[in-house]
Amino acid sequence: MNFSLAELMVCAASRIFADEGEVLVTGIGLLPRLAASLAMRTSNPDIMMTDSQSFMLSKPNPVSGMANHEAQANENWMGFARIFDNVWSGHRHALVGPSQIDRYGQSNISALGRSYQAPKVQLLGVRGFPGNSISHANSFFVPAHSRRVFVEGECDVVCSIGYNPGRLPRGYRLADIDIRNVVTDLCVLDFLGPSHQMRVVSLHPGVSLDEVRDNTGFELAVAEGLSETAPPTEPQLLLLDELDPLDLRARQLKNNPPGNRTMEESAP
């Protein structure tokens, strides 16, 4: 069966939400949103999701091909101020794309370079990362696993709290922080290594552990039962067609590589 790397990543990311129960899931960006939508349509129908604007939906909107918001399955009004009420309750799991992530699971979307007065590159700003990270579960989606993203030291601007003992607020334990998974174009990681060390859980088909290590700026733990990331199933791929009829997912990764590299090499 043929599947793209983007589809493999989406399916891997959707598994993050399978056992979450009734939480607000927010996938920022097309592939994370597809992953959340796929989970809501398959493994966890209790997921709550918004239309990325101002309504909660009982059925996820497609990520492409929608002409307007008129026929969507609204459940309740959910303006931006009200999102925070839910975020701070803790019943949420966000899947977001950081520009940098460090060994502690701290992330950066604000700026590159160490100067606060004049950053080398201004990015988005901290947005909701500080509040998300201390309030509820967070996972990360990294389309290009490299040392530029998985930085050697701390992130240039630490936007979200992670498992860094040096930054732990008074009265908190590391176990109060809930950074779950990182899904990249090479592998799936979690933070269940010794002392919350980032750990490789599965490698995508055809990817070696050395390649992951070469592209990571810090040492990784490796899960005892290190496995190959499960390929998408036929029903999952059919659902992705329904959730993304214009196949925008094919335009998210450079050159839309196949999900199984060994198949690429053996192709005529």
Added chain:
Amino acid sequence: MDKLVSASEALSVIEDGMTVGIGGWGPRRKPMALVRELLRSEVKDLTVIAYGGADVGLLCAAGKVRRVIFAFVSLDFLPLEPAFRKARQAGAVDVMEIDEGMLLLGLRAGAWGCPYIPTRIGLGTDVLKNAPDIALVDSPYDDKEWVAMPALRPDVALLHVTRADRRGVCEIAGPDHYMDDLFARAAGHTVVSTEEMVDSTYFHDPTVARRVFWERNCTQAVVHLPGGAHPSSSDPLYGFDVPHFKRYNQLLSEDGYAAWVAEFLGDGEAAYQDNVGGLAGIQSLPLPVY
């Protein structure tokens, strides 16, 4: 009480060094015509508080801004607002960069007359390191440390609404009023631009009255500016102007503010609207699909 005034009259309350809160969110329902009137004025050294978009970018590019209190400045489909980015990278503005929710809490504290609101948000992050004027406090009820998000109290708030009457009763008919109600309550003086002027009887309909998110004693001036959110959206009347934002992005990232002024600003809102294809064109912009 009749609060209907012209844009320049409404903005005459803004003096050098004041703090201005701007409603809307990114490219959505920004009081852009009021911002343009500020660009044409002599005012300077402003502190701007906003969920920022082109409003923050243009004010920075025009050299009106000393400090920005923000969580992001973005045009959504163009994630990085070009003019703010330039100003930041040049070190041209001071900033207080905080979480979106901290901004909400700061405005709420300002609106409620509290010196601060305790929150977990920001703990463990560089937000606190970079904003030494945000204090940590002990709680009388637990052993944790808490962020004391200080009250944000804009001298003036600028907001854009769908409809208003002359007394300052305002309807936001779009799907979200964002934090506009908090800006209106936290500010000492609120200036509202409106797409349409209506008679007070318009609000007798309870479904319309439900779309009024702050009371008229929080609004001090009303300016009638149809199309006044352009190039941001004014849902349900019109969407944001994607082609215009692309041109905006090109001008402000490559050619600079003066080139944008020459092509678009004009000496008043009528001239601006002529430069972007006219009011009818603005009002026919399709609503965005997310």
